[in-house]
Amino acid sequence: MSASRRSPAQRRKRRLWRGILAGLASIAAVVAAGLPLYVFPPVSSPEPADVVFVIGPPDQWRLDWAQQLLAEGTAGALMISTPDPDAESLCAADEPNPVECARPDPFTTRGEARWLRSEMAARGWSRAIVITVTPHVSRTRVVFDRCIPSSVQVVGRSTGLNLAKWAYQYLYQTAGFIKVALNPGC
Structure with a gap:
């Protein structure tokens, strides 16, 4: 069915799903970007210090x-x-x-x-x-x-x-x- 033949309810539902998927993709991108900063930052065993x-x-x-x-x-x-x-x-x-x-x-x-x-x-x-x-x-x-x-x-x-x-x-x-x-x- 073409986009012009969809009912207003179907178009709203499709926009809602696109928004949900975009939101989930954004959250996944933020989580992935934060992994090396917040979850797995480079650290080593403490070396002698004062x-x-x-x-x-x-x-x-x-x-x-x-x-x-x-x-x-x-x-x-x-x-x-x-x-x-x-x-x-x-x-x-x-x-x-x-x-x-x-x-x-x-x-x-x-x-x-x-x-x-x-x-x-x-x-x-x-x-x-x-x-x-x-x-x-x-x-x-x-x-x-x-x-x-x-x-x-x-x-x-x-x-x-x-x-x-x-x-x-x-x-x-x-x-x-x-x-x-x-x-x-x-």
Whole structure:
């Protein structure tokens, strides 16, 4: 049947299906484009560094991983970015390695990078390991590379991310990349 012979209801139904298919194709394209950025960013095993830096939020798995790196001798000091330094038990504990806790200003990835840059300069550190969640690795790397001329390794894990959290991370990290593009420099 030619397009002119279709009823208005058939034409609406056809347009609806085309819209649905276009929407699904767009979602698939966004998911595919995000795979190398958010799901499978290039990461390697942490190499020896002066400090391991847990950027916010300081989830327990991040803190555990940082303590493991300290115990293995991979790093000699710990920095924790937290909205409430007084609430973090590691910040108040008597630890064998130096622990610095603060709420960077601003409390953003850029603020965290500036704080690390300042601490590295003040302490003579040249290498750092930054721990974050996997979807944040690529954007963290871009921001920290802009702020710190020395070697910063960004590592991450996808602990506890279900489909809804992955969808949220895609949106959040994409918005973050737009912000990074609009605000060059450190």
